[in-house]
Amino acid sequence: MSDIFDKCSTDGGYFGQLRRARDRFFTLPVIDDIPGPHMKFQGQDTIMWSINNYIGLANDPDIKAAAMAATENWSVSSPMGSRMMSGSTSEHINLEKLLAEHAQKEDSFLFNYGYMGVLGTITALTGPGDTLIVDKLAHACIVDAALSSKSKNSGRTPVRFFRHNNMDNLESVLKDVNKTRKGGLMILTEGVYGMTGDLADLTGITNLARRYDARIFIDDAHGVGVLGEKGRGTACHLGVQESIDIYFGTFAKAFASIGGYSATTSLVRDYIAYNARTQVFAKALPMSYVLSLKVALRKVIEGNDRRKAMWQRSDELKVGLRKLGYHIGTGDSPICSIFVPIGERVESVAMEMLSYLRKNGVFCTGIMWPVIPPGLMMFRMIPTSDHTPGDVEKTIEVFRNMRDSLKIRSLGKAELAKIATIYRNQ
Structure with missing residues (x-):
């Protein structure tokens, strides 16, 4: 016989290792600010790309x-x-x-x-x-x-x-x-x-x-x-x-x-x-x-102007990141999905990239297997009407520096084929 709570002391369940380590950097991050394009994370100012405040109504x-x-x-x-x-x-x-x-x-x-x-x-x-x-x-x-x-x-x-x-x-x-x-x-x-x-x-x-x-x-x-x-x-x-x-x-x-x-x-x-x-x-x-x-x-x-601004920031972000060699998902919504290779060292590489972004003032969400195919990392970013062209420029600069510092390579044919299956599963 076993106790139903026995599983709670194991690495089982979602994000088991991070849960046991009482992580608050990658999972359950504490963010106390009023939702907006700029928020503090662990005492540092960041450009926030992880809230769904599409047309800026959070603090209207x-x-x-x-x-x-x-x-x-x-x-x-x-x-x-x-x-x-x-x-x-x-x-x-x-x-x-x-x-x-x-x-x-x-x-x-x-x-x-x-x-x-x-x-x-x-x-x-x-x-x-x-x-x-x-x-x-x-x-x-x-x-x-x-x-x-x-x-x-x-x-x-x-x-x-x-x-x-x-x-x-x-x-x-x-x-x-x-x-x-x-x-x-x-x-x-x-x-x-x-x-x-x-x-x-x-x-x-x-x-x-x-x-x-x-x-x-x-x-x-x-x-x-x-x-x-x-x-x-x-x-x-x-x-x-x-x-x-x-x-x-x-x-x-x-x-x-x-x-x-x-x-x-x-x-x-x-x-x-x-x-x-x-x-x-x-x-x-x-x-x-x-x-x-x-x-x-x-x-x-009445939000046409807000939606227009949201789309402008989305387009600027996607165009800028593509110029750096990042692969952007083909979705027709404002959401910007950025795919990068992580190879076999899944968690360590993924956490290294996510840490780099957050420590350099860019807060976005990182997604891995099983949501997307193994061997890939996806950064999900939500452009809003409240973001400015300056926010986009700084974010692109951080992604450029991350690419160079962490030597992020371009996706290969096999990885691009995996991404294609996400958007229209064959």
Whole structure:
């Protein structure tokens, strides 16, 4: 016999060695500043490229004023109770209507957290005989939602995966499922893939969904507020918003807040509201968020100049780093994904590079296997409207010095082939 806590003293689990070493440099770094393009890390000024403050709303004075006024009026307690019992207010309903209008849907339903909203929406709608088909690179919340879904009579809901953005493979899976299909079918995808920065092939997905009688759920965390007319998101940007059955947007990125919403038909919205356990059994979103989010939504809708500045910084960063010989991912979002080789000395080389950047005033996120293929390191950077041309110039200079100091070589054919499989898995 063993104790369930025995694993806690081992190197098992995510980042086991760093956890045991109580690392706070690479994992769980402590950053106390107000979110913005410049933040302190371990007492040093850094250019911050790791927060999703795409259009600079994190410290917007109007949003801040709305939150403070709401807190002064309602404190942090209102409303008390879940939406199902005593936590619904006219302000919640009004915000849902505004979000639905922005998403060009009939109605929407609020969730306290994006992760729990995805989980609640998908599990609420799953029934006997239903099948879920998931993009292989979908966010953990989508995968967890799919694997948590259970049919009432037949145990766990069948879950199938298709190769990332590979429409031939998706069609093959759809054909196979339809041979023995007894219930409903829903395709689950992101809009913008937050690590690599590429967009889902929503045109291909919507065409196949209609051909094979499937519904579509899109989690557009990195698309809403960033892409499309008035920041409506990836599906609007690609001209297929009407074909998306459930559009899920989150507030943790461009809105610089917390929570999320499922926008869909009124009929489906009400079913989710009554059956999403992650919200039925949770206290309603506090008024300070609800009222400040109304202001944030207005800023998103009116945010064309902010988005233009964001795209300018993104383009400058990508062009500058490519000139240095770095390989930049081919995604069509502002996200800048930089791939470098790390060979077999995976952790030591990766940490050496990440340390160099952070110690020289550039804070970005480092990604390794299993998120990307082995032998590669990816730096993920989020350009925002608040970054300046000077921030870009200094960052490019640090990357130039890192390349020379650490003798970072160019990627070989085999490594480039690995990267190609990320963006369209063969």
